[in-house]
Every structure is written in C-alpha cells, then in structure tokens.
Amino acid sequence: MIEKLNLQEGVALYRLLADGSGDIVVKTDLKGYIVDASPAIAQLGFDVGANAHVGVHLLDLVGEEGKPQVAHAHGNAVAGGEDGAWIEVSAHTPDQRESWYRFRARALRDESGEVYGAISLMRSIDEQRELRDQLFAATYTDTLTRLTNRSAFVSMLEHMLGSEMKGCLGLFSLDFFRSINMKYGQHTGDAVLRVFADLLREMLRGDDIISRIGSERFAVLLPRTTAEQAEAICSRVVTTLAERRQKVGECEFAITASAGVAQISEDLDSTMERAEMALFTAKAKGRNRLEMERRDRPRFVAAPSATGQMHNRRHDD
Template identity: 65%
Template sequence: MGMNFTLQESSTLYGLLAESTSDVILKTDREGAIVHASPAFERFGFRPPEARLPARLLDLVEPSHRQEVAKAHSEALEGNETGAWVEFRAITSDERQHWFEIRTRGLRDEEGNVYGALSVMRSIDERRHLKDQLFAATYTDPLTRLTNRAAFISMLDHMIEKEMSGCLALFSIDFFRTINMKYGQSTGDEVLVVFADLLREMLRSEDIISRIGSERFAVLLPRTTPEQAQAICHRVVTTLAELRHKVGESRFAITASASIAHIADSLDSTIERAELALFCAKAKGRNRLEMEKARPASTH
C-alpha cells in the first residue's frame, strides 16, 4: 500500500532525513545558488551558505571538475531524471583533498515549472583511497617502488600518440643471474634497489623511470635529443661502475649495460631499436652505453 504525504509532512520527512544522514542535502535555485544545506554540509568542512561563502554549488567543486557538475545540474533542470552520480574533488576549509559524489534532481512547482534542484552529496574518500591503492598495486613495482612494465608501455604509447619528442633508454644490470646465484636472491633484490635509487638520484625530475623486467629498467626522457640523452645516461653507467656498493654482507662493483633510441614511428619500433642497441652493448663487453644505429635517410 503506497504512502501519500501532504506538503507539510514531506517537508518534515525531509528534515528528519537531513538531520540523520551523513549525506549532504543541498537545495539550489536555477542558477545554482545554494538556498539550503543540511547539517552535514558544515560537518564536512563547507561553510554555511548564510555566510555567502560558498554561495554557489560550483564553489564547492575544484575547477577541473566544475564542467561535469554543472552539466549534471543543467540536465536535472531540463528534466533529465537519469540520476547518475558524478564524482568530483571538493574545496573544503581544511588543507586535505576530499572526494564526493553528487546526484541531482529538478524541483517543480504545482504548474510543472522547474524552479531549482535538490542534490544529494556523499563523501567517497574511502572508496577513492582504495581505488588509488589498487592503481598503485597495478602499476607499481613493489620492490623498487618504480612504475612497472604495464605503466611504462602505457606512458610510451601516450608519448608516441601525442607525438612528443624524446628518447627511450634501457638499462640492464650486468651478470645479475650470477649475483643471485652467488650471493642469494635477497642480495639480488638489494642490488635492484641500489640501482633504482641511483637512477632516481641522477636522472631529472621529468624523466620517467620504470622497472620492466627482472634486472631491466627503462627510462623515458621527454623533450630530450639523442645527444642529451647520451650524456645523461653515460653518466649513470660510469658512476655506477665507479662505486663499490655494500650489499648484504659483501661490497662489490655493480655495472650496467645501456642503450638509447629516439622515440618515433611506433611503440614496437621504438622498443625494438632500443633492444637492439642494448644487445650490442652486451655483445661489446657490457658496462657501456650504445646508441641505436642511425637509420638510413628515406629516398623518394
């Protein structure tokens, strides 16, 4: 059996729900100005609309997400009743970043004219945190905390798609299998961490470092010429060889072979050229850097 409420009863019911829920209930006019906010509004660190700050729904939303929230509000006023939730980063009175989702419906008077909207806003901080953790687990190498092969492929593909200039460098720790067999896997793991830390220390902030295999690392060097990349990566190879690292109970030299290829043509082509140059570095005695072979000029 359905329940019918008078206007007064509906208003009272709304008040009870607004007082008891952790969701924020907002009433806005057609222009998006906040006319009323439930008590949870202030509990989440928003200023009450009576203070005139913020006075509009979009004032709660970080600029990068305002277009999506504005579109949802506009569609609600036009009678679109899909009720889809829209996620956004919020501007609150504290320094922390907070995520919310919002769903909006239009409000109509007795003649059917839309005079405003009612929105339900709820915190999704916990869900976003779990999503970020999952993203990190999917794209991060747990040992070195560098991005992994999946992330590297995605980023290189993006650079090629956007026709961004730059170079790809590959590094391979020399005789890594021998190190593992002679000193044990835990020592091998320490070698990987030592090399990852050296790359972080010696490369520039804009360079993107990934661990893409057992003993292999890739570095994307955006907006870098082959000559600049050669200078940067040669310094890494020579510095590594000059240091005797204490790893586990032993102190020994760690060396690496490296290669550089210009990012161009396609993802497969770029990786293939870098791999071939790395093979040459190893064939020529390791502990060295090789550039990709110059491609012949195209003829017409």
C-alpha cells in the same frame, strides 16, 4: 514504496534522510545559491548554525576543475532536465585535504510543476577512489622496486607512439647480476635492484617514466628528449653508478650497468628492437657503458607475445 507525499511530508522526509546521513544534501535557488543544507556540509568547513551557509553559491563547495561540471548539472536541473547523471568532483576540507564526491542534482518543483530550484547530493567516494588507486597500483607496480612494471611500460610507450610524442627510450641492464645472486644470495640481489631503482629516481627528471621490465632490466621513457639529450642523461646514470661503491647489506662492492638508447618512432617493436641492439652492443663491448642505436644495422627478429612482451635473447651477465 511511498509514491506520493504532500509538501510537509516531503520536507519531513528530506530532514530525516539529510540529518542521519554523511551525504551532503543542498537546496539551491534557480541561480545556484544555497537556501538550505544538511549538517554534513560541515565536512567542507561550513558552519551548521542557522542560516550560516545561506547565500553561499553551490560552486563554492567544489574544486576549480569541477566547477564547470557542477554548473552544467545544476543548469540542466533547473531547466527541467530529468537525467541528473552522477559526476565526480573534488572539494577541499578544512584541513586542506582534497576529498572526492559523487555529485547529482535534480529539479525542485512546486505544486503547479514550476521549477523553483534544485536539490543536490554530494556523496563521499574517498574510500572507493583509494581502493581503485590501490588496485591500479597492484596491477601496474613492481612490488620490489615500487617502479611501474612491464605492463605499464608497454602501455605508456604505446601511448607515446600513438600520440606521436617525440622522445627516447633507454634500456639498462645490471652487469653480472646473475653472478651477484649466486655469490651473495637473492636477498642481496634484491637490494641491488632497489639501489639501482633509487639511483634512477634520483637522476632522472620529473617527467621521465621509469619501469622495471625484467629480472635485472630497467627501461626509461624520456618524453620530448633529443637523442643527444637522452645520451647525456643515460650516460650520467651509468657513470654515477660505477663511481659509487654501494653498501648492500653486509657487502660493499661496485655495481655497474650497460645501457642502450633509441629514439621512439615507427612502432613498439621497432623502438624496442633498436634499443635492445644498442644494449647488446654495450655488453659486447665490455659492459659498464652506453651505446646509441645505429639505424644502419640489419634488423633482428623480436616477436611480441600475446601479452605484448618482447621475446629476445637475454644478457643477464
């Protein structure tokens, strides 16, 4: 490892590293204005011609949300700070695509040790973020319907309860789903699940969270929704589904669903129990209908497993 370089050698090394890398290397003065940059700055739409980017401020390279972080990192560097921690910031490329970078700044000192500016590095992390997003999606997405899965649903419901966010939970169960599978085959059954998932996406609001939590069972979290509003929203789903004769593969038949709605309160077990009881009542009353929770009903046992899943009686048909 080279331990000590004179000024000219240091400049030569900087050029060698900067010119041969996809990293954006930027030299700035004490106020954050660029005095030199590597050719990779062209990634952000800046001309690499002589002095084309000189006078541009460092903050002009990053998105609005990242400006305070970059300003803090640069200020810490020119103040003599030595930590130079990595931060993640976004920037916009010439085609208006959002790109992500790791950013780090270090002080530049003259031969007397006086700080006269900073050198910053921006390293693209788009591939890493894409991989991270793919891993997240694989963990929390139901592969058949592309909705969030039960694990994600439990986490989001716990978050709503922990933050004391008001709202309602709606549980849906496709009626006679086991019979559909037996009569038409699993391929048709899978198509029915996708049809219902698409209907939920179509009819629910942008802030609502839709999950497939079991074989034929779906859950929707309705943030900041009163019981009356939740009843109206979920009733429209049940009614619309029943009114449409769906074309599924070579078959065309009516699909119906039962639903139960409960307010999100107390804890996860209580919220799930009340919605489950309402769903059970809807099925007991003939299916293809919605029932609201009733607070006066006696509680029944619904013990969570080690994975947070609720074990209760099943009502596939």
